[in-house]
Amino acid sequence: MRVLGVQVGAVQPLPVGDQQVMSGFRKQPVDGPVTVGALGLAGDEQADLTVHGGLAKAVYAYPVEHYAFWRAHRSVLGLSTDQPHGSLGENLTLSGVLEASLYVGDQLRFPDCVLRVTQPRGPCYKLNAAMGDPTAVRTLAQSGFSGVYLAVDVPGSIAAGQAFEVLAGPRQTPVMELFRAVRAKLL
Numbered sequence: 001m002r003v004l005g006v007q008v009g010a011v012q013p014l015p016v017g018d019q020q021v022m023s024g025f026r027k028q029p030v031d032g033p034v035t036v037g038a039l040g041l042a043g044d045e046q047a048d049l050t051v052h053g054g055l056a057k058a059v060y061a062y063p064v065e066h067y068a069f070w071r072a073h074r075s076v077l078g079l080s081t082d083q084p085h086g087s088l089g090e091n092l093t094l095s096g097v098l099e100a101s102l103y104v105g106d107q108l109r110f111p112d113c114v115l116r117v118t119q120p121r122g123p124c125y126k127l128n129a130a131m132g133d134p135t136a137v138r139t140l141a142q143s144g145f146s147g148v149y150l151a152v153d154v155p156g157s158i159a160a161g162q163a164f165e166v167l168a169g170p171r172q173t174p175v176m177e178l179f180r181a182v183r184a185k186l187l
Helices: 065-075 125-131 134-141 175-185
Strands: 001-006 012-016 019-023 034-037 059-063 092-095 107-109 113-119 147-155 154-156 166-167
Touching: 012 125, 059 065, 065 092, 065 134, 113 175, 125 134, 125 166, 134 175
Parallel strands: 059 092
Antiparallel strands: 001 092, 012 019, 034 154, 059 147, 107 113, 107 166, 113 147
């Protein structure tokens, strides 16, 4: 299991239809170690703290294994398949760990910090706008490729290229069980 990308984003206008809304969705890669504090990665911002960020959603991680699905989906729609890490709004692009294998309370232990799985992502309308795909939210809901939100149990730093391990939590609530409840609201 490895960190393939670390991304942060500043709040900026995002075109949604004929409006502009503020969003921190667009993430840019960071070279070298990034400080991880209780509220997330240094340099990362969220526009709507009622649904993003905070202690329980400090960091958003997404499996790189799902990128092939999104490239194929975008190809069918005639959209660009160039999707750098962070394209789904994630702070961490990870390899070797999928939502289906995670439970709420599992910890991801990196060399200098520990993050804890809190919940799956429940995408909002901004995903459609940021991806230029009016079907992105529905597609994510149908696929189950949600990624996970993480709380910071041990602050420190994190960098692309680092290995990590999953430490089992109480193993009571599978991430995908929670996602089924989210999916019901999206479909």
